[in-house]
Amino acid sequence: MESVSRAVIVRSSRVTGLTMDVIAELVAELGPLWASQRLRRLTGRPRIRAVGAGARYRLVFVDRLLATLVHLRHGVTHDVLACWFGVDRSTVTRAIGEIRPLLAQRGCRVEPGAQLRSLGEVIEYLGVSGRTAIIDATEVRVRRPAAGTDSRDRYVSGKSKQNAIKALIITDEEGHLLFAGALRPGSCPDITQARDAGLVTLLHQASGLTILADAGYQGLGAQTGGQVITPPHRKFKKNPPAWWEESFSRHRRAHASRRIRVEHGIAHLKNWRALARHHGRRELLDEIVPAVAGLVAAGQASAPPAVAAG
Structure with missing residues (x-):
């Protein structure tokens, strides 16, 4: 995906429902988890080619995260996301299937360093x-x-x-x-x-x-x-x-x-x-509900405190 289009998605909270700071925290937190998960999947079975060989992903981790956020926020179908990100529908389906469990495992953040x-x-x-x-x-x-x-x-x-x-x-x-x-x-x-x-x-x-x-x-x-x-x-x-x-x-x-x-x-x-x-x-709601709850909690924790009217 072009960097200009990616920047538009990140900057507009109406698209993902999250601010740039929250998205940056998600990238820093989930990126290493996704990479280690991918490495375990590649090394967990007999291989002919070396790990890392072959074509590079067209849908990098940041785009996979953004596609998952847009899907959860607006219910955009995988076909539409595939056209938007310039990849095949199966790639989007696989990406959301990888990111959604990671979001569900985060829990609800109540304060820095505290996840329930x-x-x-x-x-x-x-x-x-x-x-x-x-x-x-x-x-x-x-x-x-x-x-x-x-x-x-x-x-x-x-x-x-x-x-x-x-x-x-x-x-x-x-x-x-x-x-x-x-x-x-x-x-x-x-x-x-x-x-x-x-x-x-x-x-x-x-x-x-x-x-x-x-x-x-x-x-x-x-x-x-x-x-x-x-x-x-x-x-x-x-x-x-x-x-x-x-x-x-x-x-x-x-x-x-x-x-x-x-x-x-x-x-x-x-x-x-x-x-x-x-x-x-229906089985997917076991992941979707805690994933969305964690995203909402992250947005609430990052919001500035309300100022009481004087």
Whole structure:
């Protein structure tokens, strides 16, 4: 790819969703990993030609990274990227297949030198830093499984009535992403997803944490010693007293205003077209969700702090 076109992609954050500084960090971090991965692949089998012989790659590492970022950000097809970068479609497909796992392994950066790659690391970080976290789930629409597939209806969401895969999202009180993963079919309840991810066990091993959640997680508070805080229950189903209804509404609004930041974090994720609706294989979301979450977290960590209005 011509250096002029590459510079245009890097300079415009609208194309990749990232600033030049974040892209430079990705190149410095993932470049050696990609090179070592390629060397292992070349030396891991019997060869006739020496390592390094043959034609040079037409799609260098930087272009492979940019193609993957554009694909995740805008959902651009491999055919279009192949025309854009002047290579064959199979080259783009292979490049994205190499870069995407490296992005997924990065985790969410919360501060320089600190990457959170698993739910256990998130809980440990919250325990050390003393921060309050917010938990929620978001759904990514996927293609319906083929007719005759076992458990075909498992992906039908009870909320959206569409085929979807549900991801567990954790942010801090400012909406900065800490974790995205623990994927489950769309029919899985939010509280079951959190239990299956091991959240209850991890909170038993920690103490003094505060995690805000919506009504879909009611019941986790009793199981975690009050560390998961959910909206109050409605005690009166019919004809509640006016004073109680006012108090109930006030507490629910106060709780919702505290946990609204997780919705902002989910919105940042959905700005990446790969998570707005997934048209590929469902298995790829195991890589796409943490990869996009890591990119969003990197962008949030590099953004200048907001200045409060005076």
